[in-house]
Amino acid sequence: MIEVEIQNETTQTQHKLRFATVPRIGEGVRLRDSNGLWESYDVLDVWYQKAEFGDVWVPYVHVRVTEAPMAAASLTGGY
Numbered sequence: 001m002i003e004v005e006i007q008n009e010t011t012q013t014q015h016k017l018r019f020a021t022v023p024r025i026g027e028g029v030r031l032r033d034s035n036g037l038w039e040s041y042d043v044l045d046v047w048y049q050k051a052e053f054g055d056v057w058v059p060y061v062h063v064r065v066t067e068a069p070m071a072a073a074s075l076t077g078g079y
Contacts, residue, residue, distance in 0.1 A: 002059065006031070009044065009064040022046060022059045028066060040066040 001018040008014070011034065023029050023043045033039045045062040 005058060005060045007060060007062050008041070009062060010041075023061055029061075029063065031063070042066050 001020065002022055003016055004019050004022060006015045006017055008031075017031075023046065025043055025046055027043050029041050029043060030038050031041050041063040042065075043061055044064055047060050048057040049060060050056070051058050
């Protein structure tokens with residue numbers, strides 16, 4: 001398991017989670033929101049920073065809530 005720092009643009013929070021693989025830019029991930037409900041997030045950015053100990057690189061992932069199709073359509077005049 002890989003410990004990944006998740007930086008959430010929507011709620012301006014940071015959490016550490018464990019993944020089997022590091023999510024890639026453009027992929028979707030399911031995370032729990034502050035109410036304990038599952039929500040879909042888009043991966044906006046992935047980068048690595050050197051840890052404070054040893055020769056270890058820590059992955060960081062920047063996410064944002066996925067827009068609902070109907071909400072996006074109402075903004076663009078679609079549907």
